[in-house]
Amino acid sequence: MDTSIHITPSTERQVLETRSLPFGKIPTEHMFQAVYSEDHWHSARIVPFEDLTLSPLALCLHYGQTVFEGLKAFRQSDGRIQVFRLNRHAARFSKSLERMCMPQVSEQLFHEAIMSLVRLDSDWVPQDLDGSLYLRPFMIATEPRIGVKVSDEYLFMVVATPAYSYYNKPLRVKLETNFSRAAEGGTGYAKCGGNYGGAFLPTRRAAEEGFDQVIWTDAKSHYFIEESGTMNLMFYWNGRLRTPPLSSSILDGVTRDSLLHLAKDMGIPTETSPIAWHELESALAKGEKLEAFGAGTAAVVAPISTLSINGNDYTCYTGSDAVMFRLRDRLNEIRRGLAPDPYGWNHLL
Numbered sequence: 001m002d003t004s005i006h007i008t009p010s011t012e013r014q015v016l017e018t019r020s021l022p023f024g025k026i027p028t029e030h031m032f033q034a035v036y037s038e039d040h041w042h043s044a045r046i047v048p049f050e051d052l053t054l055s056p057l058a059l060c061l062h063y064g065q066t067v068f069e070g071l072k073a074f075r076q077s078d079g080r081i082q083v084f085r086l087n088r089h090a091a092r093f094s095k096s097l098e099r100m101c102m103p104q105v106s107e108q109l110f111h112e113a114i115m116s117l118v119r120l121d122s123d124w125v126p127q128d129l130d131g132s133l134y135l136r137p138f139m140i141a142t143e144p145r146i147g148v149k150v151s152d153e154y155l156f157m158v159v160a161t162p163a164y165s166y167y168n169k170p171l172r173v174k175l176e177t178n179f180s181r182a183a184e185g186g187t188g189y190a191k192c193g194g195n196y197g198g199a200f201l202p203t204r205r206a207a208e209e210g211f212d213q214v215i216w217t218d219a220k221s222h223y224f225i226e227e228s229g230t231m232n233l234m235f236y237w238n239g240r241l242r243t244p245p246l247s248s249s250i251l252d253g254v255t256r257d258s259l260l261h262l263a264k265d266m267g268i269p270t271e272t273s274p275i276a277w278h279e280l281e282s283a284l285a286k287g288e289k290l291e292a293f294g295a296g297t298a299a300v301v302a303p304i305s306t307l308s309i310n311g312n313d314y315t316c317y318t319g320s321d322a323v324m325f326r327l328r329d330r331l332n333e334i335r336r337g338l339a340p341d342p343y344g345w346n347h348l349l
């Protein structure tokens, strides 16, 4: 396909201050879009950010045929801008599209769309060490048709928004053993909209009880830890960094993967094996020092201070010398160009 992108810059340019606003409220000045119809992608363009026009019959509005990604651009200490682990996000986007029966986007188009948007809106990449530009590629089924079918038409878009901390304090989380997020063979590993919409009710119930997030357990036995609302879960105790293995019901998190690599490099033993919530409960009940945290692109490393298991609140370790903060700092040093990038994760503009 033709991957040339037509660019129409906005006439008035103004970078807005977004630090004090909730995550994802303010888009940058441009957006990328490409259209799929008659079995091919075309009309790739970057235009000033604006609302979409969509038929009320569009299939995405009715049957949830939507997929998205989330990745970040960082300003390095030398001023250059890099997009973190672009290839890995492209690969995951591709897997999600396959699961949702949506057309593939070539890696070249995915790269060009993102790099061109970041280049044009580079003034929006924060200078601050705790800031980044969050990029949201997504695809929606646009064919106007109420009948239940796989769409023949799609829109692939990328929008961007400056990002600071997703969570501004250590989290209180509740183990969820009633509702399920994803079942074996379902869409849990895909980044499709429905996985998130389905989590809203349990998360709201947990919020009413004073919790920031839920910890999902497997849909069959509710015995094994899976992930949390917006991130994978990791634990450090007994000298090991542990996280559940990937499965059809767990998202293959890019931050999870990065932290596992960094832990190995830093000499921290890692283990990816099923974690039963009983193991956590018994360690916490015995007063063992246990770190629990979420790992995700938006959340980065989100410390968990309270883990509530069957009505009992346990305190997890969040001291400043915690292993999770060493991992977070190393990750940030690489992203800022302050430490070597041995895996070639930084995709420079």
Ligand code: COI
Pocket (backbone or CB within 6 Å): 069, 070, 071, 196, 230, 231, 296, 297, 298, 299
């Ligand atoms: C991300 O971390 O990029 C996510 O997609 C999680 C959330 C913001 C939906």
